[in-house]
Amino acid sequence: MSKRMFGAVAVMAAACLAIALGGVTPALAGLGQPSQGQLGLQLSATPLMDEISRLFDLVNIIITVIVLFVLVLMVWVMFRFNEKSNPTPSRTTHHTLLEVAWTIVPILILVAIALPSFHLLFNQYTFPKADVTIKAIGDAWFWEHEYVDDKVTVTSNIINDEDLLRAKLGEEAFDKKYGALEGAELHNALYTDSLPLWKEDKKIRRLSVDREIAVPVNKNVVVLVTSNDVIHQWAVPSFGAKQQAVPGRTAAVWFKPTKIGSFFGQCMVLCGKLHSAMPIVVRVVEQPVYDVWMGALKAKDGKKAQEILDADTASQAVIEQSVAQAQ
Numbered sequence: 536m537s538k539r540m541f542g543a544v545a546v547m548a549a550a551c552l553a554i555a556l557g558g559v560t561p562a563l564a565g566l567g568q569p570s571q572g573q574l575g576l577q578l579s580a581t582p583l584m585d586e587i588s589r590l591f592d593l594v595n596i597i598i599t600v601i602v603l604f605v606l607v608l609m610v611w612v613m614f615r616f617n618e619k620s621n622p623t624p625s626r627t628t629h630h631t632l633l634e635v636a637w638t639i640v641p642i643l644i645l646v647a648i649a650l651p652s653f654h655l656l657f658n659q660y661t662f663p664k665a666d667v668t669i670k671a672i673g674d675a676w677f678w679e680h681e682y683v684d685d686k687v688t689v690t691s692n693i694i695n696d697e698d699l700l701r702a703k704l705g706e707e708a709f710d711k712k713y714g715a716l717e718g719a720e721l722h723n724a725l726y727t728d729s730l731p732l733w734k735e736d737k738k739i740r741r742l743s744v745d746r747e748i749a750v751p752v753n754k755n756v757v758v759l760v761t762s763n764d765v766i767h768q769w770a771v772p773s774f775g776a777k778q779q780a781v782p783g784r785t786a787a788v789w790f791k792p793t794k795i796g797s798f799f800g801q802c803m804v805l806c807g808k809l810h811s812a813m814p815i816v817v818r819v820v821e822q823p824v825y826d827v828w829m830g831a832l833k834a835k836d837g838k839k840a841q842e843i844l845d846a847d848t849a850s851q852a853v854i855e856q857s858v859a860q861a862q
């Protein structure tokens with residue numbers, strides 16, 4: 536290999552390695568929410584997601600090594616065995632050792648991927664005894680969360696630019712200011728004017744909801760997922776939890792959150808016009824906070840329940856950090 540060629544291969548290898556390492560750098564991924572310029576998965580908050588992240592990293596490393604190996608081989612063949620450098624080609628058609636190697640090595644690679652993959656599948660489908668059971672019902676376009684044992688339901692609707700502005704200005708002033716606008720003009724005005732309010736209210740645009748659901752930390756949560764109308768999907772990336780919501784059927788997913796905070800998810804199956812308007816927010820809190828929150832829900836006071844979550848400094852600190860990052 537000539538010096539110049541070696542230099543080019545080295546630069547390409549370094550670039551690939553930088554991309555591969557970038558994918559696993561925690562600074563680029565958010566906990567419980569996506570972040571600007573994110574390359575890898577969202578940070579993990581459950582043992583299942585730990586396992587998913589490990590498998591993701593393992594497969595990424597294997598892919599990177601294979602790509603670099605094939606790249607080096609191709610470059611080598613192009614330069615070392617072209618007509619000019621190698622005028623009399625070898626007539627070899629078989630090489631037993633090589634043939635055995637290129638059969639065995641891929642098998643070993645597949646086994647190395649299959650073992651952790653089956654282990655993960657087994658864990659995902661082995662349901663622990665549930666401490667909290669939530670029935671998540673997809674509707675076009677919002678989520679209802681029914682706490683099966685406590686017989687309470689939390690309905691989560693997305694917060695829009697308009698909602699923040701109406702709350703800030705009051706109904707009358709809002710109508711006076713925006714009543715004459717329509718279409719894109721109205722949309723742009725609402726977007727621009729509401730931008731500072733998102734930060735002020737400590738909410739994340741397109742991800743925050745009016746009524747969040749809460750679960751206690753370090754407890755097993757089983758979510759039964761179904762739908763009232765079309766196919767949706769209940770998914771919270773940091774929990775490694777994702778399940779189709781099919782009308783007439785109930786599927787289940789489980790997670791055990793080990794970190795306190797706010798965890799954002801979304802409907803992940805295209806379900807219609809407002810598919811993007813059905814986020815999920817799960818607040819992971821200490822058991823006592825959860826009990827007080829549940830008490831408020833049982834007293835049919837959804838507003839107070841949300842205030843309890845907003846006043847919980849432990850999980851609120853995490854969301855404030857997220858808001859600061861997102862702006």
Ligand SMILES: [Cu+2]
Nearest residue numbers: 802804806810
């Ligand atoms: Cu959807």
